[in-house]
Amino acid sequence: MRVGVFICHCGSNIAGTIDVARVAAEMRKVPGVAFATNYMYTCSEPGQDEIKAAIKREKLNRIVVAACSPRMHELTFRRTIEKAGLNRYFLEMANIREHISWIGLDKEANTNKAIDAVKMAVAKVMNNKPLFSSSFKVNKRVLVIGGGVAGMQAALDCADGGLEVVLVEKSPSVGGMMARLDKTFPTIDCSICILGPKMVDVAQHDKIKLHAYSEIDEIKGYVGNYQIKIKKKATYVDWTKCTGCGLCMEKCPSKNSYDHFNFGVAPTKAINIPFPQAIPKKAKIDPQYCRQFVKGKCGVCAKICPTGAINYEMQDEIVTEDVGAIVVASGYGLLDIDKLPEYGGGRYPDVITGIQYERLLNASGPTEGHILRPSDKTEPKTIVFVSCAGSRDKSVGVPYCSNFCCMYIAKQAILTKDHIPDSQSYVFYMDIRSPGKGYDEFTRRAQEDYGAKYIRGRVSRIYPKGNKMVVQGADTLLGAQVEVEADLVVLANAVTAAPGAAALAEKLHISYDTFGFYVESHPKLRPVETNTSGVYLAGAAQGPKDIPASVGQGSAAAAKVLALFSKDMLESDPAIARVNESNCVGCLKCKMTCPFGAVVEKELRGGKIVASVIETVCAGCGVCTSTCPCGAIQLSHFTDNQLLAEVNAICQI
Amino acid sequence: MADREYAYYAGCSLEGTAVEYDMSMRQVFKALGVTLREPEDWSCCGSTPAHTVDHVLAAALAARNLSIIEKMGTDTVTVPCPSCLSAFKRAHLGMKGDESFRHAVNELLDEPYNGGVSPKSTLQIMYEDIGLEAIAKKVTHALPDLVVAPYYGCILNRPPAIAQFDDPENPISMDRILEAIGVKVSNFAFKVECCGAAFGVPKREMVNRLTARVLNMALDSGANCIAVACPLCQQNLDLRQSQVNSTMGTNFNIPILYFSQIVGLTYGLSPRELGLDKLIVSADVLVATRITVEELARKKAALEAEEKAQKARKKEDKTTTEET
Structure with missing residues (x-):
């Protein structure tokens, strides 16, 4: 056995706090190590060439690279040694950067710790076995979760690329938040006019199968072969018969249903179609408001429906779809203004949120595009916008910037002037964040051409005085307190993760941050991938972002799926659990603990029951190996012998 | 209990x-x-x-x-x-x-x-330990003409990490206690606004300005007196009210009572026992409207009977006019 050890400096990242030359020198003393050296950047091309040359020159058959996390470069070095003729599993990495050099300042202690870490890797690599991956077939269908603009873009791009797409949308119509916007910045084009055609494309594309008013119930499987259970929520309307004529909605006597589409700006009927351009344009019943459900009698909609589509007995239904990849575009939520008691916490009808104002501006909104304040339905003349309502405020658990509020507030100030020429808008802001193309010019326009008065400072309190709302705040440029008597106050309440984001992440086995936003594989270089292969991210589910960024990410996720599906077969990771059938006693504890359902029962000739691992389903987590009472199930590349060799290496003095 | x-x-x-x-x-x-x-x-x-x-x-x-x-x-x-x-x-x-x-x-x-x-x-202690029900039980008198603006001041419920009681921006404990004893509470927006606190000594004009705001808002909310739970708030609003009037050109005459004084009044305690004579802006006119609960019930019943009678008369008038 001839082990080669390569210690990376990573510039000064490692060499700054670890004596790399000493680590290399110590390794030369370890039995089995034929060659040890240190190098400036081992991952660079000359660095990799050095490894390949050393394998030939020194006749090395096992390689240890002590550098960064294997998450970063394990694949790089596996390929390197494979090119030099070694099995790729004859590589071990010792993580002396994230685990040692970055976290300690004591060079002496760091060096000693690094020596131990590399010794462990040497001990392990000497016990490594050659492993070979097998290949499996890919199901070239893709699931897109979320029918907002990001999800629709991903679905359309995948479908145009020839893939079959399953699009699941939680609400009764696709369109997401963008469908609720009146105009979009910085061009002031009508939001639904540019989104509508996309929604129609989604509905009409042969390759896209839309499940609206549906949620993900369960996800099983692995990249290339997922089985998805989708819960189609009961609409109490047979959508195959519903023509979207709207007669039911017109006649429904229950008029106080919360309107989710309009964010409660005005109530809707218990049976409703969310908006005129809805896709699919079908009615659904909200049973908590419907008289038939609440009081047990009514039946007006069933009587009026010309196609007999109403079905009060309808139940939720589970459908199964098999796909090979998943794009998650589940969108975002908004901070509940209950969390902002200093701004009234929702007690004052004339203090509303940005998205509610958007519905007031919109021609198909509850006020048909007339800005009327909720309390007395009069036209407001003085409107105050609070552009950070919860954002960048640790006290409400939102330390981050919500990304697009500065821009939409500028847009709303412009639109306000268009709607009510004799109005005056005030914008309280912390900073104007407008780094996009044409964005800063846009915020200047709001101020210079449309006369919006921008006040740099935060609002401390909003209270009613007569029929006005007094907005009390600071002007930090003047160093003075200001008070504005407003007719209407619009809060740009902070962007949060979508409700239920964490639960969905658990089903997908992807990570999410403290705030519930999904975590990308690498913040710069792998922005749409997740750490679960075959699952990609798009839109504000990953973090607050505006329409152009969401659309861009939707397309990017689609490109990733198309690249994945460009191959007919995928290679499986051979680092999975395997059963030694002669040691297995058939207790099947492994089957019970496996979180992926990868272990099954198998009967050998002669009737002996043993466990068996489905290669493609096993994720290599190792839970079964620690459960097995007789050591019969072993995780390849992490066997008991390999791990014990590592333990021995650090226990020897 | x-x-x-x-x-x-x-x-x-x-x-x-x-x-x-x-x-x-x-x-x-x-x-x-x-x-x-x-x-x-x-x-x-x-x-x-x-x-x-x-x-x-x-x-x-x-x-x-x-x-x-x-x-x-x-x-x-x-x-x-x-x-x-x-x-x-x-x-x-x-x-x-x-x-x-x-x-x-x-x-x-x-x-x-x-x-x-x-x-x-x-x-x-009153709100959580004793409870509204027990507080209400002891009531013997009513103050039907009173409309109270409940004023908590800046530090009673703040900062929330220290105070650990009630809401820091919209506290309700005093509102609920006053309602429990049958007193009308106004919808007062400046419950936790600053009264100027100890700045009365170094910067009197500031306190006068802030106090004037609070008094003004109380009147705007329809209140005819303010309930407080802080000696400093009481001092600024009560003792300095004439100062406010002379410097701000206002004409306030709003009694500032401790919430405990109002509770005491509904318990039938004498104004003297409750120290009402210590107030600078006299609350005597309001106190004079105090009646017993029984009296209030009688008055209410009489009022209702009167209304009924009026309605009946109207109906009669109507029918007679129709007949003619």
């Missing part, structure tokens, strides 16, 4: 400018069957002058009292003054949460404080 017993730390204000707060609070607690035990040899709570200089010193002043109370064997001290309360809570929570701070403070004390006393405002 089992008789309750609490340690009671009155503090310096309640011996001086806010003696009526002390008088009325004691009367109300007595009526509610609460025994108050005063710590002997109590000293300054360590508020404003001390904590602007040194937190350890301020906490030591507070903890000296807390350690005396701890020795009395009670686990709760009720404090009417929000400044004292805040000083006590800061010391108590700070010493409980931070060992080095506890050592530093105890170093200055003859007897160490071990964190065994939880300080609560009298308002909190």
Whole structure:
């Protein structure tokens, strides 16, 4: 056995706090190590060439690279040694950067710790076995979760690329938040006019199968072969018969249903179609408001429906779809203004949120595009916008910037002037964040051409005085307190993760941050991938972002799926659990603990029951190996012998 | 209701400018069957002058009292003054949460404080421990003409991490207590607005301006008096009201009562027992409208009968006009 050890400096990242030359020198003393050296950047091309040359020159058959996390470069070095003729599993990495050099300042202690870490890797690599991956077939269908603009873009791009797409949308119509916007910045084009055609494309594309008013119930499987259970929520309307004529909605006597589409700006009927351009344009019943459900009698909609589509007995239904990849575009939520008691916490009808104002501006909104304040339905003349309502405020658990509020507030100030020429808008802001193309010019326009008065400072309190709302705040440029008597106050309440984001992440086995936003594989270089292969991210589910960024990410996720599906077969990771059938006693504890359902029962000739691992389903987590009472199930590349060799290496003095 | 017993730390204000707060609070607690035990040899709570200089010193002043109370064997001290309360809570929570701070403070004390006393405002004791139902039960009198603006002031519920009671922006405990005793409460937006606090000494014009805002908002909300739970708020709003009038050109004449005085009035206690004669802006006119609950019921019944009769008469008129 001839082990080669390569210690990376990573510039000064490692060499700054670890004596790399000493680590290399110590390794030369370890039995089995034929060659040890240190190098400036081992991952660079000359660095990799050095490894390949050393394998030939020194006749090395096992390689240890002590550098960064294997998450970063394990694949790089596996390929390197494979090119030099070694099995790729004859590589071990010792993580002396994230685990040692970055976290300690004591060079002496760091060096000693690094020596131990590399010794462990040497001990392990000497016990490594050659492993070979097998290949499996890919199901070239893709699931897109979320029918907002990001999800629709991903679905359309995948479908145009020839893939079959399953699009699941939680609400009764696709369109997401963008469908609720009146105009979009910085061009002031009508939001639904540019989104509508996309929604129609989604509905009409042969390759896209839309499940609206549906949620993900369960996800099983692995990249290339997922089985998805989708819960189609009961609409109490047979959508195959519903023509979207709207007669039911017109006649429904229950008029106080919360309107989710309009964010409660005005109530809707218990049976409703969310908006005129809805896709699919079908009615659904909200049973908590419907008289038939609440009081047990009514039946007006069933009587009026010309196609007999109403079905009060309808139940939720589970459908199964098999796909090979998943794009998650589940969108975002908004901070509940209950969390902002200093701004009234929702007690004052004339203090509303940005998205509610958007519905007031919109021609198909509850006020048909007339800005009327909720309390007395009069036209407001003085409107105050609070552009950070919860954002960048640790006290409400939102330390981050919500990304697009500065821009939409500028847009709303412009639109306000268009709607009510004799109005005056005030914008309280912390900073104007407008780094996009044409964005800063846009915020200047709001101020210079449309006369919006921008006040740099935060609002401390909003209270009613007569029929006005007094907005009390600071002007930090003047160093003075200001008070504005407003007719209407619009809060740009902070962007949060979508409700239920964490639960969905658990089903997908992807990570999410403290705030519930999904975590990308690498913040710069792998922005749409997740750490679960075959699952990609798009839109504000990953973090607050505006329409152009969401659309861009939707397309990017689609490109990733198309690249994945460009191959007919995928290679499986051979680092999975395997059963030694002669040691297995058939207790099947492994089957019970496996979180992926990868272990099954198998009967050998002669009737002996043993466990068996489905290669493609096993994720290599190792839970079964620690459960097995007789050591019969072993995780390849992490066997008991390999791990014990590592333990021995650090226990020897 | 089992008789309750609490340690009671009155503090310096309640011996001086806010003696009526002390008088009325004691009367109300007595009526509610609460025994108050005063710590002997109590000293300054360590508020404003001390904590602007040194937190350890301020906490030591507070903890000296807390350690005396701890020795009395009670686990709760009720404090009417929000400044004292805040000083006590800061010391108590700070010493409980931070060992080095506890050592530093105890170093200055003859007897160490071990964190065994939880300080609560009298308002909190009334709202949480005694409860609205028990408070309402003792009511014998009504104040039908009273519309009260409940004014909590800036520190009674703030900062939330220290106060740990009620909402920091929209507190409701005093509203609920006043409603429980049958008093009308106005929808007052400046419940926690600043009164100017101790700036009355160095910057009087500022206090006058802030106080005027609070008084103005109270009138706007339809109130004819203000209920407070803080000696400093009471002083700024009451004692300085004439000052406000002369400097701001206003004409306020709003009685500023401690919430305990209003509760006491509905319990049938005499204005004298409740220290109402100590108020600068007289509440006599309002107090004079006090009637017993029975009387109120009689009046109400009479009013209703009158209305009924009127309606009946109208109906009769209508039918007669129709006939003709």
